[in-house]
Structures are given as C-alpha cells and as structure tokens.
Amino acid sequence: MTSARPPGRVWAHVGQPFTPGTDPQAPYDVLILGAGRMGSALALTLTEHAPHLKTLLVEEGGLPNEDGATILAPGIWTTAHLPESQHGAARWTLERLRDLLGDDLQPRPYLTLHDQPAPNTQPTRDLLGAHPQSLALLDPEALPHARAHEAHTYRPGTLAQVAAQSAIRRGTDLLLNTSATPHPGGRVTLERLTVTNTHQVVTHDIHTIHAPLIVLATGAHAPAQAEHHLGVHTRHARAYRQTPHLAAPSTEAAPVLHARGLTLRPQHGAYTLIPPIHHRDPHGYAPQGGHLTGVPTGLRRETLEDLVGLMDALPPLATSDLHLGRSLADIPGAWLALPGGQPDATPTHQRLDDHTHLLLGGPHADTLGLWTADELARNIAGEVGRR
C-alpha cells in the first residue's frame, strides 16, 4: 500500500506559480474538485488503490475543510438510523475513522428517546441515571422510553484535513484558493483567487488543464455544476441545514440525545442542535431567517417550527438557552447535498460522462462517507487498469 512517490506539492496562494507536472496539457491523471471530506477521502483512497495515478485536489477555500457542509456536519458515527443492509459499510467506515483520527474519535453513548415503548427501549430515567445533566434537559414524562446505540463522535473538518494531508504525503498535489469549472471532454478551468487590499476576491490567473478523469466532490454545489457545465441532469437536490447552539452545559462524557428527529450533540461544553431534514428545498430557494409571531429570528421558519414542537419534551428549547439569533448570519448553516433528492439517502457516486464522476456525501456522510469514497477509488483503479 506504500507509494514510492515523493510527497505532493501544495499551492496555497497566488504568490506560488502554479506549474503542474511535465505535460502542460494533461499533467494529472485525476482532478478532484472540492477538498471537503468526500474529496479529501477520495484523494487518499486513490493513493491506496491506484498509487500510480497522479492526482490534483482543488479547493476553493484556503484549507481542505473550508466548505460549510463538512465543517458543520454533526460528526456522529452511528448506525441508529441506518437499515441493516448498510451496517457493514458503516463498520468499515468506523475502522477507517479509527485509523485516521486516533484519539480524535471518541466513543460516546447515543440515546434515541421515544414517546412509546419500542424494541430494546428502557425507561429514560434508568438509562440516563448516570447522566443527571442530560436528564435535566428533557421531560421524562414526555419521552419516557429510551434506547442506547453505539456511537462515536469526531470533527469532520479534522477528518478532511487528516485525509488531505495523508494524500499529500503519498503524492497528491493540492491547489487551494482556486475556483474550478469542469467542461465536457475532461477539461477544467482553474481560476486562482486572491484578495485585494479592499477585500475583494478577484481572479489572479486562469489555467486550463485536461485530465482523463475528473471527480466533482463539491457537495451540494456538484449537481448544479454537472448540469450547468456538463449538461448532465440529475435528480440530486439539496437542503439548507442550520445547526443552532443550545447553551445547556455538557461534559466530555455526555451522551448524544435524539428525539423526534432532532439530535442534541454535546460540543464545546454545550450542545449543537441538528434538526431533522424532512425534504429537499426547492430550486431557487434563498435561505432566510423566520418570524415567530412577529419576532424576527435567524432560524429558518421550518426549523423553528420543529423546535417549537419539541419544547414540551425538551424544556430548555423554550428558554433563552436556545440561540435564535436575529438574522440568518447569526446561525451556523450550510447547504447539504441530498443524493437522489431524498433526505434519508446514503452517500453515492455516479458516472456523469466519459471523463467525469460525481461524489456526494449528504446526511449520512458521517457514518458512510469514507466507504463510498473508497468504493469510487476502487472503481477508478479498476477502470484505469482495464484501459
């Protein structure tokens, strides 16, 4: 599995001239657009399955985790919401997460809370007996039944960085602060961006390169890029997810709580709320803060309604501990890809044309993303092998 290649190069800013490889027309075998966790994981797994391929990873931001969907992902590995058929892929992903993250992957209890008894539930008071701070978050009369699931938490941004750094050590090149546009025929336009004294982002220089294989790993933006630039229509969609802050105290050992679709993830000594995704957002929707009986909030209306519906079961949601914000900018949020347009879809990859693949993470990327990236890397290795 070890590559004999020297480490890859990193172009972080336009002060470093972009001088790829020896063949100015086609210096790379593979171009990966987007260094979120899916693109970074693909870069790494390609060095393992196809070490002879020379790969360039291109990222519009200044770090291999700059995109919102990776930074704001919950970072919870759990099979609690997956069908049995996906558990093998999830287990495989967990082993990979252990290898890559080490102690940054933390085992943590994950409790689903229920109105009615269900298979394997116990009384909520019993199951949370050892966690009085967690028990204080909820009304055990409203959510009397609970079930414990295995879970591990981590920072998806860290995962993207670790994967990208490992790939670079094994020969992958990384081009940061660069906007990439795919074109038919394996051509990609690269616009290297810089910031002026007046804080405008401008294009410093443009490069056009060719590659036999291009992978769109730009998350929620990828389906629109496929359609606008390559003319390939897909049914993938996206949803804007906000992750508001709940200022209730949590410890390192506090369990993740999940009730009626809402996840409460202990983080930074408090909680990050991960609301349910019920469906795609329509094409052309611009996220905006809502109003609750006239009061403007930074939370979008649909999320606000879900939280209001949970206030009886989770009383802290009805207090000022819930950070509602005054406008959209006050609440962390990002566009999340929904593979196939479905809110419960698992990560996927898809061939778009002779030169281009699509790689999408989505809502289950925490638990299955590495497996899907690895699967695409194996496919690419097989394809190239057959050529």
Next chain:
Amino acid sequence: MTSARPPGRVWAHVGQPFTPGTDPQAPYDVLILGAGRMGSALALTLTEHAPHLKTLLVEEGGLPNEDGATILAPGIWTTAHLPESQHGAARWTLERLRDLLGDDLQPRPYLTLHDQPAPNTQPTRDLLGAHPQSLALLDPEALPHARAHEAHTYRPGTLAQVAAQSAIRRGTDLLLNTSATPHPGGRVTLERLTVTNTHQVVTHDIHTIHAPLIVLATGAHAPAQAEHHLGVHTRHARAYRQTPHLAAPSTEAAPVLHARGLTLRPQHGAYTLIPPIHHRDPHGYAPQGGHLTGVPTGLRRETLEDLVGLMDALPPLATSDLHLGRSLADIPGAWLALPGGQPDATPTHQRLDDHTHLLLGGPHADTLGLWTADELARNIAGEVGRR
C-alpha cells in the same frame, strides 16, 4: 331551511358607498374573509344552519372565485386517494355538489395506472379499450395495470360563484374588490380598492368594523394573516402548484388518468396536468421557472423533474405537446394551502382566538371542502346558540 331575509347586497365597486346595516359599529354577526370556494361555501351553509346570523363575505378580487387556488383547482371529486374513514364525508360532499352544480357536475372515469399489479387492477389495455385516444397517451408496457375509480369533474370557480350567489339570495352581503385585515378583538379593517387611469390599484376608502365572529378563508394566505395580524402561530404551510397544459386531444368522455402522482385531467379538448405535491415549500420561497440542462422553462424545477421521470411511461410529455413556457408567467400556478403542513392533509377548520376561525381547503378541497365548510357552519350555529 328557507330564510325570511331579503336578499343580501353586493358592493362591486367603490362607486357604491359601503353602508352596512344599522349598527355602524357591529353591523354583522359574521365576517368571512375570502370568497373562494371555502369562504363561499361557508357563507351558504351558514344561511342554512344559522339563518338568523347576518354575514358579510369579503373578497379582494372582483368575483367570488378570483383567487388562483380555486380557479386552478383540478375540480375532480374522487375517493381514489382518501382513506376509508373519509369516504362518508366525501359522499356527503358529492350530494352537495349535485345539488349546487346540477349538470355542471359530470361523471367521468378515473383510472390509476400502476407499474405493478395491485388490488382491483386490470390490464391497462383492457380498461382503456373503449378510449383509444387515452391509450395513445401512455406506454402500456410501462404502466400495464390500471384500476377504475368513481369520479366526477366540475369547475371549482363555478362552485364558488354558485355558492356565493345562493348565499346572497338568502341574505348574505358581498363586498368585492376589498382587502381585509383581521385584528385581535373581532375588528377588521376593510380597504376598498380601485384602479386608476394609470392601472395602479389604490385604496379608495377604509372602514373598520367589528363582528363577534370572523372566519379567515383566504386559502394559502390565511396562516400568515393569522400569525402577522392576530399573533397566532400555526403549523399550516403552503406549496406553489403549477398546472401545465398538454396539447393532446381529449373528448368529453375521456377518463382522468393518474400515474405516479401525476393527474392528467381532460379539459377544454386537451389535458391539464396536475403534478404531485411532495411537501411544503419553505417560508420565503419565491416561485420561479427552472432550467433543464440550460434551457429556461416556466415550470418550476421540481415539477419539471417529476415530468421528466414520467416521460418513459407517458411519451407525449417528451414532445412539444407539453407546454413548458419560457418564464413563470407562462404557466398557470397558484399557492395551495397545506393544512398542518402536510401534502395529503384534508380540509380543516380551527379556532384561532375568541373571535376568529380559520377555514382551509388544500389539496383535497375538491372532494371534501363542502363537508368541512358545513361542519364549521354547524359549529358556529351551535356556539351562537349557546350564547
């Protein structure tokens, strides 16, 4: 059931001074805001269940069916998509439709088309044997199984007009071209609108009146009015539904066809397409035309995707017979209320405060709307009786 009242008055334009009743403070017992089919039906049923109440029906448009959701409703009575528990209310509604519409209510076959055999299905070729024009619309290999349901078609705009006219004959007053704003405490502001020589809609005069009972029957706008003006938050939502035209020939006897959520309704010698509603549209969404691999269309993206997914089974959708338009204005469309935020919810009414009720039709108003309006009228008659 006959009222001794003289017929009600109609104020159609600002040239007619609005001089309601004898008590200038509270000239009416009931104010109904919105003369779509739900508001008009409520006005009529109130004259039946509570003939002693004096009602004013207020409509922002110039006719009691001017609102898009009524005019663009499919006008198909059928129990094909309703649970058994709703069939009694649907049957009752059908009898009412017969009374009100007479020959304008037409029995018509309604065929659900299926990929797989299901209870009571027959071969599609057999069931459509008598309708070669309908059979030519579809690929019987892709949709080999069909089931016939009872259905009746009518024009919802006609229903609203007939109901409002009947109510007026029985004593209800009607105020047209008037924008109404409800306030707490049973107060309503009425702005009578007129059009200037330069085609601007302006307020001509403003009246404030009180009534013991106010009913918001403004369709998809009602939940926002409840919240903004009365401070009452609800979970009702809305979706923007477009009903594109398919220029395939149809006869008076042609059956309604329903496949994978899409309804093809014979109308005006061709077909009106009624796409499925999958979910609410988010708060703040502005409808807009989509792009299909770069080509602008007047159809919203989500609807376009549903139609593209049906092109194999319904080949005419892939031809120029389908009117795609170039911009939103080219395709008939309207906001539809979704009671409880659910796309499959039945019509509903709800008490908002001491003075105000909400009355919502939504996707099943064709089959159940009159029953729900009648139920609210009976409730109001009972309430007033107890006072």
